[in-house]
Amino acid sequence: MVHxxxxxxxxxxxxxAVYLRVSKAHLANVINRKVPDVxxxxxxxxxxxxLIKAEWLDQWLEDGGQKVTTDGNV
Numbered sequence: 001m002v003h004x005x006x007x008x009x010x011x012x013x014x015x016x017a018v019y020l021r022v023s024k025a026h027l028a029n030v031i032n033r034k035v036p037d038v039x040x041x042x043x044x045x046x047x048x049x050x051l052i053k054a055e056w057l058d059q060w061l062e063d064g065g066q067k068v069t070t071d072g073n074v
Contacts, residue, residue, distance in 0.1 A: 009054040016052045020061075039064045 013031075017024040029035050031043055031050060042056040 011052050011054060011057070013050045013052070016057060019054070019057060 011019060013027060014024050017027040020027065026035070027041075028050070030038050030041055033040065039060065041052070041060050044051045
């Protein structure tokens with residue numbers, strides 16, 4: 001039996017959008033870098049499917065709160 005925890009869950013684009021409480025279209029725009037000043041979201045593509053680990057979403061949320069400039073200022 002393989003033990004899995006919350007951080008090993010792989011979410012579809014739709015599930016990730018529900019997790020983040022945003023629309024599927026907005027999340028797709030973030031992934032495709034169509035939303036200015038929003039950090040890149042780590043993901044994997046399998047054919048046309050976009051898959052995102054819950055761990056990556058949590059890290060993105062933590063990192064995305066502040067944008068650091070090249071001189072180190074927030």
